[in-house]
Amino acid sequence: MAYRDDLELRKLIHHLAKWRRNGKRLPHKPLFILFALSQLHHGNKQLIYSEIHVQLKSLMSKFCPSKASARGVHPFISLVSDGIWQLNIVLRNKPYTDNQLIENGVAGAFHPNVLLLLDGNTSLIESIVEEVLQCHFPVCIHEDLQKELGLPRTPPVKRLTNVDFHNRVLKAYDYRCVICDVQEQPDNILTRIYASHIQWLQAGGPDSEENGLALCLLHHKWYNCGLLTITPERQIIVSQEAGGIPHDNDELRKLHGLAMRLPNHPVYLPYAEYLNWHLREVFRGTVKAKRMVL
Ligand SMILES: [Zn+2]
Incomplete structure (x- = not known):
């Protein structure tokens, strides 16, 4: 899967992390995308599940309601089928448990085509971060998320409040x-x-x-x-x-x-x-x- 330019990648991420029609939140994917973007920005191109699962769980528990967890698919795995993420091994048996991911040394990274666009491109990372924040989280917790994740972010343009x-x-x-x-x-x-x-x-x-x-x-x-x-x-x-x-x-x-x-x-x-x-x-x-x- 090739992405011709930044705009195409931004569109893809926008669509794969969108809301359900009935207003049901699916915050796991947007949160994981923010997490992975921040890690990439700080030089971590490959994420080994055993090294990040504690931080990831803590993040999900702070920013996802527990009911959303029950219906959320593990984004570390599910993003693979969206074409922007890949794992170092092919997982066959569902559902996957934390222990399976840890014992099998599963690691994930952005798909090489996505990495080609993102790596070293701070302005693209910042623009995707901004869009994911604006689309999925109320403004009053953006700063909490930014601090928690160490997100790269330009000072946001002050949005006109109603x-x-x-x-x-x-x-x-x-x-x-x-x-x-x-x-x-x-x-x-x-x-x-x-x-x-x-x-x-x-x-x-x-x-x-x-x-x-x-x-x-x-x-x-x-x-x-x-x-x-x-x-x-x-x-x-x-x-x-x-x-x-x-x-x-x-x-x-x-x-x-x-x-x-x-x-x-x-x-x-x-x-x-x-x-x-x-x-x-x-x-x-x-x-x-x-x-x-x-
Ligand atoms: Zn009060």
């Missing part, structure tokens, strides 16, 4: 965080409140108040990382898997079971379909968490 959506959501909640009730104060950046999409824009969530929550910076991050969610009954639920991303555990756990702050008019109440999407696709836990003893 000012109208931002203003309407903040107004609906009287400029207060729905989790901690802190209110935005003019000229105090520490109290800044953000309008967060419940169902991400990347998954087709609309710019409407019913799909928005007003959140302070800390809770905006926690919500988008799946450390907490809000049920259709508007109860805050904290993930049992709340680990990995720096946070204060006590501060997080004490939120469990609390009711979210409601908007100033019932017409702005978040729709259950969007809350359920977040619960299913982003939250790192199960509804059972509702009854867990903290």
Whole structure:
């Protein structure tokens, strides 16, 4: 398989890591592509599974909801059939376990034709990194991913945020965080409140108040990382898997079971379909968490 130019490769990566039509997230491939690009940028052209599996697992557990793991195919293997990745041996028996990959000394690398375009081409790597980030992850966790992976990245062009959506959501909640009730104060950046999409824009969530929550910076991050969610009954639920991303555990756990702050008019109440999407696709836990003893 030959790729004539950078554009063709970018198109291929864009299509193989796209969203499912029903908004179901498949974050494993995009995450693995970011991981492999970062490794290549740092000079690691071949990745030996036994050397990376711990880091890879940690990455998946931090940035993929557990339910997505259940339906995700191991990207280290599945990318081979997409034509951009190859292994040093042919694997025949499915499914493959971690131990099989380790015991057989399995190693992977970008396909030589892909490597030809990527190797030493920092601007191409950066542009693919940027596109994968923008297509699959909310802006508020881009920096976390960048730091975690050591991603090469040019300062991103500041995207135009939907000012109208931002203003309407903040107004609906009287400029207060729905989790901690802190209110935005003019000229105090520490109290800044953000309008967060419940169902991400990347998954087709609309710019409407019913799909928005007003959140302070800390809770905006926690919500988008799946450390907490809000049920259709508007109860805050904290993930049992709340680990990995720096946070204060006590501060997080004490939120469990609390009711979210409601908007100033019932017409702005978040729709259950969007809350359920977040619960299913982003939250790192199960509804059972509702009854867990903290
Ligand atoms: Zn808050």
